[in-house]
Amino acid sequence: MATTTAEAPRRGAISRWETRTGLLFVLPCFLLFLAFRFGPSIAGVLLGFFEFSIGDSPAFNGLENFRRLLGDPVFWDSLRVTLVYTVLYVPLSIGMSLGMALLVRRSFRGAGFFRSVFFLPVVTSLVLAGTVFTWLFSSEGPWTKLTGEPWLASTTLVIPALVMVSVWSKFGYGMLIILARLQDLPRELEEAALTDGAGVWQRFRHIVAPQLRPALFFVAVIETTGSFQVFDLVYVMTGGGPAHSSYTLVMALYDQGFKYFDFGYASAIGVALFVMTLVVALIQRLIIGRNR
Numbered sequence: 001m002a003t004t005t006a007e008a009p010r011r012g013a014i015s016r017w018e019t020r021t022g023l024l025f026v027l028p029c030f031l032l033f034l035a036f037r038f039g040p041s042i043a044g045v046l047l048g049f050f051e052f053s054i055g056d057s058p059a060f061n062g063l064e065n066f067r068r069l070l071g072d073p074v075f076w077d078s079l080r081v082t083l084v085y086t087v088l089y090v091p092l093s094i095g096m097s098l099g100m101a102l103l104v105r106r107s108f109r110g111a112g113f114f115r116s117v118f119f120l121p122v123v124t125s126l127v128l129a130g131t132v133f134t135w136l137f138s139s140e141g142p143w144t145k146l147t148g149e150p151w152l153a154s155t156t157l158v159i160p161a162l163v164m165v166s167v168w169s170k171f172g173y174g175m176l177i178i179l180a181r182l183q184d185l186p187r188e189l190e191e192a193a194l195t196d197g198a199g200v201w202q203r204f205r206h207i208v209a210p211q212l213r214p215a216l217f218f219v220a221v222i223e224t225t226g227s228f229q230v231f232d233l234v235y236v237m238t239g240g241g242p243a244h245s246s247y248t249l250v251m252a253l254y255d256q257g258f259k260y261f262d263f264g265y266a267s268a269i270g271v272a273l274f275v276m277t278l279v280v281a282l283i284q285r286l287i288i289g290r291n292r
Helices: 002-047 064-070 073-103 111-123 126-137 142-147 158-184 187-195 200-211 213-228 232-237 249-258 263-289
Strands: none
Touching: 002 263, 064 263, 073 158, 073 213, 073 249, 111 158, 126 142, 126 158, 126 232, 158 213, 158 232, 187 200, 200 213, 213 263, 232 249, 249 263
């Protein structure tokens, strides 16, 4: 008993030493993470309060860049396009992810193959996919011959075309998240409800859906954030056209920063985009992620 009591402080000292040693090994990676992750973010926020271009010294101008946002019709048009894209894309992507996850949830012959096929677009180069779909939607493509109108040349159909490609390329990630949660759900509850005569919709609504709430909240936030930041697909397929009908906020940010070299104004657009994304995420937290 005396030996055990004497060894306790020694074990505590060894544990503290191991903890400090581990933290020292982690410290370089942690500092690099702070420098390259939070450093540019903080610099971007601060730059929104300056007038800055290549070759010029930054000049503090307070809220002038944000006042300019309020009176800029290009900003409001790009915001409208981004919101329309988000409203169309997010529900379709979540619905597709949920449907495919429910479809491959059960173990059956070839289930692993279908899961891999559904996830394959996620790891496919979006630039390559955008190039292929640009041809499909072009005036000579099979989709145009089927529908009779080139979607990427139409101001009303270009956003639905981009949404279709985005859903195809990204639903596999949400499917994987929802599928992981589905496989952790206790089957006894569903079996008991089935014994009581509950139908498919009743079992899903009262048993499966409430337990999927955390996964659905995560997928909703990820998909909404991605839709607000859509750029690469638009850049490859339409370049913001036709007539700026697919000109998103990030396209406006890109043009201001790397076409007109107005980095202060581009940073202000980035700050506005961050605030809007944060507000939408908080609303989703209240609607989907809250505990009931």
